[in-house]
Amino acid sequence: MVTAHLEREFIAAARAAGAEVERFAGITPALDFGRSILRDLDVRDVTVSPDLSFPAARLKGWPILKPGPKKDYLKAGAGLVRADYGISKTGTLVHLDRSDEEKMVWTLPPVCLCLLEAGRIVPDLDVLADVLSRHLDLTDQESPQVSLVTGPSRTADIECELSLGVHGPGRLVVLLFGDEPS
Amino acid sequence: MGPAASLFSCSETSRPEVMKRIDPHLRRILRDFSRGYLQKRENALAGLDFERLRTELSEVKEEALSRCDELVALFEAKASQKGARVYRAADSAEANRRIYEILKSNRARFLVKGKSMVSEETGLNAFLEKRGIKVRETDLGEWIVQLAGDQPTHMVMPAIHLTRRDVARVFSRHLERDVPEEIPALVRLAREELRREIFQAGAGLIGANALVAENGSVLLVTNEGNGRMVSTLPPLLIVLTSIEKILPSTRDALLLLRVLPANATGQNITSYVSFIAPSPEKNLHIILLDNHRSEILKEPVFREILRCIKCSACLNVCPVYQTIGGKRYAHIYMGGIGTLFTAWIHGRAASRDLADYCLSCHRCEAVCAAKIRVPDLVIALRERLNRETGKRLWKRLAFDGVIGHPGVTRALFSSARSAGPLLAGKGEYARRLPPLLRKYDRFRALPRLARQSLLAQAGQKVTQKGDRKGPPRVVLFAGCLVEHFYPRIGLDALRVLERLGYKVALSDSACCGFPAANAGFREAAAKSFRRLAAGLENAEVVLTLCPTCTTMLAQLGPEILGTGPDRHLARRVVPFSRFLFEREWLRLEGLLSSRPPGQPVTYHDSCHHKYVLQASGASRDLLELALGGKLREMESPDSCCGFGGSFSISHPEVSASLIDAKLESIRRSGARVVAMDCPGCVMQIRGGSARRGEKLEVRHTAEILAACLDVKR
Numbered sequence: 001m002v003t004a005h006l007e008r009e010f011i012a013a014a015r016a017a018g019a020e021v022e023r024f025a026g027i028t029p030a031l032d033f034g035r036s037i038l039r040d041l042d043v044r045d046v047t048v049s050p051d052l053s054f055p056a057a058r059l060k061g062w063p064i065l066k067p068g069p070k071k072d073y074l075k076a077g078a079g080l081v082r083a084d085y086g087i088s089k090t091g092t093l094v095h096l097d098r099s100d101e102e103k104m105v106w107t108l109p110p111v112c113l114c115l116l117e118a119g120r121i122v123p124d125l126d127v128l129a130d131v132l133s134r135h136l137d138l139t140d141q142e143s144p145q146v147s148l149v150t151g152p153s154r155t156a157d158i159e160c161e162l163s164l165g166v167h168g169p170g171r172l173v174v175l176l177f178g179d180e181p182s
Numbered sequence: 183m184g185p186a187a188s189l190f191s192c193s194e195t196s197r198p199e200v201m202k203r204i205d206p207h208l209r210r211i212l213r214d215f216s217r218g219y220l221q222k223r224e225n226a227l228a229g230l231d232f233e234r235l236r237t238e239l240s241e242v243k244e245e246a247l248s249r250c251d252e253l254v255a256l257f258e259a260k261a262s263q264k265g266a267r268v269y270r271a272a273d274s275a276e277a278n279r280r281i282y283e284i285l286k287s288n289r290a291r292f293l294v295k296g297k298s299m300v301s302e303e304t305g306l307n308a309f310l311e312k313r314g315i316k317v318r319e320t321d322l323g324e325w326i327v328q329l330a331g332d333q334p335t336h337m338v339m340p341a342i343h344l345t346r347r348d349v350a351r352v353f354s355r356h357l358e359r360d361v362p363e364e365i366p367a368l369v370r371l372a373r374e375e376l377r378r379e380i381f382q383a384g385a386g387l388i389g390a391n392a393l394v395a396e397n398g399s400v401l402l403v404t405n406e407g408n409g410r411m412v413s414t415l416p417p418l419l420i421v422l423t424s425i426e427k428i429l430p431s432t433r434d435a436l437l438l439l440r441v442l443p444a445n446a447t448g449q450n451i452t453s454y455v456s457f458i459a460p461s462p463e464k465n466l467h468i469i470l471l472d473n474h475r476s477e478i479l480k481e482p483v484f485r486e487i488l489r490c491i492k493c494s495a496c497l498n499v500c501p502v503y504q505t506i507g508g509k510r511y512a513h514i515y516m517g518g519i520g521t522l523f524t525a526w527i528h529g530r531a532a533s534r535d536l537a538d539y540c541l542s543c544h545r546c547e548a549v550c551a552a553k554i555r556v557p558d559l560v561i562a563l564r565e566r567l568n569r570e571t572g573k574r575l576w577k578r579l580a581f582d583g584v585i586g587h588p589g590v591t592r593a594l595f596s597s598a599r600s601a602g603p604l605l606a607g608k609g610e611y612a613r614r615l616p617p618l619l620r621k622y623d624r625f626r627a628l629p630r631l632a633r634q635s636l637l638a639q640a641g642q643k644v645t646q647k648g649d650r651k652g653p654p655r656v657v658l659f660a661g662c663l664v665e666h667f668y669p670r671i672g673l674d675a676l677r678v679l680e681r682l683g684y685k686v687a688l689s690d691s692a693c694c695g696f697p698a699a700n701a702g703f704r705e706a707a708a709k710s711f712r713r714l715a716a717g718l719e720n721a722e723v724v725l726t727l728c729p730t731c732t733t734m735l736a737q738l739g740p741e742i743l744g745t746g747p748d749r750h751l752a753r754r755v756v757p758f759s760r761f762l763f764e765r766e767w768l769r770l771e772g773l774l775s776s777r778p779p780g781q782p783v784t785y786h787d788s789c790h791h792k793y794v795l796q797a798s799g800a801s802r803d804l805l806e807l808a809l810g811g812k813l814r815e816m817e818s819p820d821s822c823c824g825f826g827g828s829f830s831i832s833h834p835e836v837s838a839s840l841i842d843a844k845l846e847s848i849r850r851s852g853a854r855v856v857a858m859d860c861p862g863c864v865m866q867i868r869g870g871s872a873r874r875g876e877k878l879e880v881r882h883t884a885e886i887l888a889a890c891l892d893v894k895r
Contacts, residue, residue, distance in 0.1 A: 166322055
């Protein structure tokens with residue numbers, strides 16, 4: 001079980017990197033909150049990562065876009081994804097990608113909503129070295145990749161002034177859910 | 183599509199003239215960036231043992247280099263087995279040709295690129311564009327530079343030299359419509375435009391921050407996310423990278439990740455990090471470029487440059503880079519480390535002028551993620567260049583003809599002394615140089631030779647002091663500048679030591695050989711150093727007043743003689759201020775305790791004193807004890823004053839810019855006295871303030887201590 005310290009550290013580090021983090025007791029209120037963001041932003045199309053494993057009924061009322069060709073992803077106002085792990089030291093979301101579709105949902109929409117189970121927060125990347133290595137050795141996946149995402153897409157290429165969303169999402173909202181930590 | 187006409191770069195005809203000038207806008211931007219960077223880096227490294235991390239990383243890189251062939255072969259096998267096509271390219275031409283063939287066979291006419299230094303090394307864009315392939319950079323800074331027909335100024339921030347107004351002009355020209363001069367709008371526009379292009383492209387190309395041998399994956403570290411899009415959206419992906427990026431395992435790549443973002447941009451981690459593994463469904467081609475790296479691997483001295491992780495921390499702290507930027511201080515790769523890569527990758531001739539730029543200040547070494555000894559390697563490169571491509575005439579005259587021959591040196595100083603009245607200007611300064619040579623003394627008044635050298639003034643007195651029967655307890659080695667220009671510093675040091683009861687002998691202050699060594703004149707340096715070291719053989723403790731001489735006596739000299747670092751001599755050579763701090767603190771405390779605080783004094787960290795000898799802390803403590811209060815710190819006390827020995831002659835415009843900045847920092851501190859431990863810095867700062875008519879007291883620590891101890895002159 002994740003300790004309160006790890007969770008606090010994760011939240012602080014993710015916020016310092018520009019992500020928004022909200023804490024929920026379970027996945028249902030987390031998704032409700034996600035839906036309220038979409039309502040506020042008047043988002044009409046949401047792409048959902050194919051690796052979200054919960055029943056479709058949970059996303060009832062979500063304006064889900066089922067993209068065909070890659071270009072369809074550009075229409076989406078937000079993407080809903082899940083992270084496999086969180087890294088408390090850096091506020092990083094770890095995703096073990098299996099397909100290009102997953103990567104597109106993470107990268108293309110201007111807003112990225114990411115579900116993270118609190119129990120999957122670990123102190124640092126070293127703890128995951130073997131997990132990452134094993135994933136990269138998979139041969140039965142379309143596109144095995146490990147993605148570490150920390151905060152929104154950023155640049156300071158013009159006059160060293162920070163701007164968000166230059167290529168990827170300008171807003172990254174982490175929906176952290178699960179039992180309260182010990 | 184041909185390259186865009188330049189909006190900001192110089193035309194060929196005007197280039198040499200413009201190159202001589204310092205662009206004040208660029209200088210300000212780079213210095214501001216450096217200040218911000220250092221603060222962010224410090225925050226990112228807080229709580230981490232940077233020394234341990236970089237030691238670990240350099241060992242991992244070294245191990246990987248020693249198994250380079252085996253690991254690259256393993257990577258190749260793993261990646262191929264999983265479905266990637268892997269190619270070796272011996273040189274730029276082969277890499278470019280291979281990429282063109284891959285594009286052609288996949289019918290790709292449009293290539294989008296993530297940031298790739300290796301593609302700049304090979305000149306890929308121009309090669310492909312000549313053959314009708316459209317190439318588009320997608321990193322925002324690289325895209326701006328590409329559209330402007332300009333060159334990158336910084337490895338991580340390629341367009342750092344351009345303002346928002348410049349960028350708006352570039353975008354307006356490209357899009358043929360007005361574009362607002364606001365950064366959020368410019369970034370939004372880039373997002374829309376580049377997305378459109380990435381979706382249209384038939385192929386993507388990225389570089390690699392590391393190659394993981396154990397699973398054939400490619401590590402990519404970015405902030406913008408363009409690398410992620412370029413590697414995902416187009417139907418064909420090409421990775422262009424070089425063989426020294428190889429690492430044995432994922433765990434090693436994670437170690438690299440702990441150091442790289444903190445050192446590169448002051449982040450704990452960048453926004454996006456991807457490990458891309460090949461798969462049969464991915465059309466992935468990986469080009470492994472050698473381009474003389476195998477030759478570098480066989481070079482026992484230079485092979486460590488291949489440990490470089492391209493974080494550019496060395497640029498961010500380099501005083502020369504901060505003054506002239508990466509268009510001038512680069513062939514393709516920038517700064518001191520870039521000079522070294524250039525010598526092999528683009529040829530010795532391309533590195534010759536660049537090799538003169540390094541000040542040997544050692545700042546880069548202090549921040550290098552892979553513990554690369556850039557300044558020492560640049561000196562070694564200068565030696566190599568002297569050997570292979572000939573020596574510059576003025577340096578040959580100075581180092582082979584004069585400094586290597588004490589008799590000639592003495593005769594020259596003696597003649598100059600005889601001509602003293604003719605050469606004398608106002609006060610302690612020499613007459614202005616004739617107009618043709620004015621650039622060398624426009625920014626600082628040069629000192630006149632002292633009427634009598636230190637040895638002539640003190641030699642008699644020193645030998646009469648103390649017990650003549652026993653050997654002297656300490657030997658003072660003053661160095662050329664104190665000996666001939668600032669004997670007062672030496673006399674004050676002697677008086678402080680005598681006041682503390684030491685029997686002092688004054689060493690024959692022939693040149694230690696550093697200027698020759700630094701210029702790559704190994705034989706002349708060895709001759710000077712050998713003679714000097716022999717004279718110091720029986721000294722128990724050798725005290726020095728110049729940190730550069732100390733560096734030569736304790737480190738560089740023994741290495742040049744091929745005896746390896748002479749630990750015995752290194753232990754016996756001690757900077758004057760460190761010696762007092764370590765050995766005489768309590769007695770000095772007693773002697774100085776009743777002293778009331780005087781006028782505010784600030785302290786300038788001389789490069790070798792701080793970065794090679796790590797003695798600045800001792801000097802500060804000692805001065806605060808002597809002055810009875812805190813020093814008044816200036817902003818960036820360790821910024822270089824621009825002396826650098828012959829550097830101020832080779833590059834007077836850079837030297838002038840650095841002394842300007844230093845004097846401005848001193849002025850802002852409000853102190854009217856500035857202390858330091860290097861006579862070279864005394865010459866530059868005293869001369870600089872005199873030339874500007876400022877009333878600044880510039881003092882060596884020995885002078886301040888003597889004054890505080892009320893030692894009679």
